[in-house]
Amino acid sequence: MDSGSLRHAFLNFFKERGHTIVPSSSLVPDDPSVLLTTAGMQQFKPYYTGAVDPFVSPHPTLGGKSLGSKNAASIQKSFRTSDIDEVGDERHLTFFEMMGNFSFGGYFKEEAIRYAYDFIVKEVGLKIDYVSVFGGESSVPVDEESERIWKSIDSDLVVKRFGRADNFWGPTGNEGPCGPTTEIYVNGIEIWNIVFNQYFQDRNGNLEPLKTPGIDTGMGLERLAMVSQDKSHVFETDLFSSLQSFLPSGTHSVAFRRTLDHMRAVSFLLADGVRPSNKEAGYVLRRLIRKTVLYEDRYKFSEDALRNILSVITQEYGDFYRELIENQNVILEAFAGEQQKFRKLVSEGRKRIHDLIKKKEEQSHFAVRVKEDFGSKSEHFINLISGDEAFDIYQTFGFPPELIEDELAQYAYSYHKEEFKQAFERAQQKHQEISRAGLERKFGGHGLLLDTGELKAANEEELQIVTRLHTATHLLQAGLRKVLGETVHQAGSDITVERTRFDFTYDRKLTPEELKSAEQLVNEAIEKDLSMEYKEMSFQEAIATGALYSPKEKYPARVKVYSAWNPQTKEVFSRELCGGPHVTHTGEIGKVKIIKEEGVAAGVRRIRAVLE
Ligand code: SER
Numbered sequence: 001m002d003s004g005s006l007r008h009a010f011l012n013f014f015k016e017r018g019h020t021i022v023p024s025s026s027l028v029p030d031d032p033s034v035l036l037t038t039a040g041m042q043q044f045k046p047y048y049t050g051a052v053d054p055f056v057s058p059h060p061t062l063g064g065k066s067l068g069s070k071n072a073a074s075i076q077k078s079f080r081t082s083d084i085d086e087v088g089d090e091r092h093l094t095f096f097e098m099m100g101n102f103s104f105g106g107y108f109k110e111e112a113i114r115y116a117y118d119f120i121v122k123e124v125g126l127k128i129d130y131v132s133v134f135g136g137e138s139s140v141p142v143d144e145e146s147e148r149i150w151k152s153i154d155s156d157l158v159v160k161r162f163g164r165a166d167n168f169w170g171p172t173g174n175e176g177p178c179g180p181t182t183e184i185y186v187n188g189i190e191i192w193n194i195v196f197n198q199y200f201q202d203r204n205g206n207l208e209p210l211k212t213p214g215i216d217t218g219m220g221l222e223r224l225a226m227v228s229q230d231k232s233h234v235f236e237t238d239l240f241s242s243l244q245s246f247l248p249s250g251t252h253s254v255a256f257r258r259t260l261d262h263m264r265a266v267s268f269l270l271a272d273g274v275r276p277s278n279k280e281a282g283y284v285l286r287r288l289i290r291k292t293v294l295y296e297d298r299y300k301f302s303e304d305a306l307r308n309i310l311s312v313i314t315q316e317y318g319d320f321y322r323e324l325i326e327n328q329n330v331i332l333e334a335f336a337g338e339q340q341k342f343r344k345l346v347s348e349g350r351k352r353i354h355d356l357i358k359k360k361e362e363q364s365h366f367a368v369r370v371k372e373d374f375g376s377k378s379e380h381f382i383n384l385i386s387g388d389e390a391f392d393i394y395q396t397f398g399f400p401p402e403l404i405e406d407e408l409a410q411y412a413y414s415y416h417k418e419e420f421k422q423a424f425e426r427a428q429q430k431h432q433e434i435s436r437a438g439l440e441r442k443f444g445g446h447g448l449l450l451d452t453g454e455l456k457a458a459n460e461e462e463l464q465i466v467t468r469l470h471t472a473t474h475l476l477q478a479g480l481r482k483v484l485g486e487t488v489h490q491a492g493s494d495i496t497v498e499r500t501r502f503d504f505t506y507d508r509k510l511t512p513e514e515l516k517s518a519e520q521l522v523n524e525a526i527e528k529d530l531s532m533e534y535k536e537m538s539f540q541e542a543i544a545t546g547a548l549y550s551p552k553e554k555y556p557a558r559v560k561v562y563s564a565w566n567p568q569t570k571e572v573f574s575r576e577l578c579g580g581p582h583v584t585h586t587g588e589i590g591k592v593k594i595i596k597e598e599g600v601a602a603g604v605r606r607i608r609a610v611l612e
Pocket residue numbers: 038039040041100169193194195216217218219
């Protein structure tokens with residue numbers, strides 16, 4: 001079935017079964033807890049919590065009318081920023097159309113499963129490989145009821161039990177309705193997710209039974225089209241096929257898929273009023289446009305390729321999504337505006353790179369010598385552009401490291417690809433830490449450059465020192481826990497350019513030997529020059545890594561987990577939730593010396609330590 005027929009078949013199927021058909025809501029949601037609409041259920045959230053009555057309250061996408069039913073179905077424009085880096089494989093997309101049926105106390109497992117089976121098998125004519133149900137975990141039991149229902153429909157069907165990661169749906173790191181799921185697999189991929197909303201998850205991940213248990217299902221049109229059209233790729237379906245002809249043949253396949261994905265996303269975001277900017281949805285849009293312009297540049301697309309793709313998207317999707325037609329000119333103009341701005345930056349960035357290389361060649365006899373001695377076969381790495389310089393070019397011109405590499409590759413001598421990448425990443429990480437901490441800068445008041453509450457620095461030089469002391473403080477906590485045991489927890493800390501002051505729970509004075517051992521462990525960790533790296537994740541995921549945190553502190557939904565570790569052996573010396581900034585390698589700290597230990601309150605000790 002072509003994608004247009006699939007859309008109609010889906011909506012008709014549920015209309016005939018008493019569902020109110022609801023238009024897609026905007027990609028820019030009313031719900032401030034999410035940046036962009038990620039699922040069909042979003043516009044229905046208040047019905048599950050019982051906050052509004054489907055027979056009384058006007059529904060936002062139905063003008064002044066209420067749903068007039070406990071059951072609804074829609075095809076929702078959805079966008080998942082979390083999948084941006086996966087785009088380019090056979091089935092991940094940023095923008096996609098999510099088909100879904102919903103019920104708020106109207107029906108539950110029995111009907112939801114039968115509808116799904118009938119639609120997939122009888123309506124679309126597909127064969128189900130297998131289905132999965134929730135296998136049970138802590139307070140939520142195995143979903144035997146769904147298992148029984150599937151078997152009663154088709155006793156030969158394979159029903160697998162999966163864990164929480166696969167078969168429990170909830171808003172990651174956020175609050176909202178959630179519950180166990182059952183999923184349908186066809187041609188090896190998951191195509192339909194049927195959620196039994198039974199709980200409300202609060203921001204800390206606690207589950208409360210929901211006022212109006214119900215159904216929330218989601219099936220990506222692109223994946224359904226892929227299995228129905230028997231393709232091995234979403235990009236081979238009719239949803240994309242006419243767009244491909246504008247790209248030069250032989251375009252690197254990932255770049256090509258990303259371009260098509262991003263152009264659809266860009267069209268729909270612009271039609272919903274998003275404009276390129278440096279924050280939130282505008283920033284996502286800007287990144288997508290710039291990425292396609294980089295591909296355009298790198299793979300030599302024809303002058304009008306991207307513009308033509310936008311026009312075809314408007315024509316092909318405009319029947320179903322009128323907003324594309326209504327905003328056709330806006331889409332073309334806003335895209336072209338950002339494209340031009342970025343093309344100009346890219347050419348300035350390219351000039352900067354070449355100027356920089358020339359300058360270094362002139363300065364460096366070594367470079368010239370290597371060039372003569374080894375020619376293009378040289379294995380020698382010449383640090384033509386440092387990580388900091390590359391990052392600066394990226395920051396100023398939006399010229400990413402891959403393109404800088406392309407430029408470097410034009411020179412006769414080779415450079416070390418991996419080393420260059422790492423140097424860039426280190427520079428980027430350093431920058432992110434400093435700018436994150438900078439969000440908390442308080443100018444004026446006490447004239448400080450940085451004041452996170454914990455760290456204080458008056459200028460860049462002091463910032464470097466407190467950053468070293470900050471990492472030292474993490475090592476100190478880890479060292480103390482190794483010597484004194486895991487009852488040691490941070491009770492506060494204060495870092496100035498002179499020293500770190502670290503308070504922790506412990507019920508007696510430390511012996512000189514204990515202090516020596518802790519100090520020694522810290523200095524050993526420094527000598528090992530461990531990597532100090534962070535990963536961003538949800539608060540719950542962070543806790544699950546065993547990272548230390550203070551239960552009293554209020555953390556945001558997404559947090560950073562810093563580890564001082566050896567990435568080769570995976571040995572972790574210290575792991576904590578923290579906002580940074582930190583050094584990138586513990587070796588940068590130098591030597592740490594504990595200068596004082598005292599009691600400050602019942603069960604709380606205080607250590608002062610300095611850099612030697
Ligand atoms: N909310 C679920 C999902 O996004 C089902 O629609 O997968």
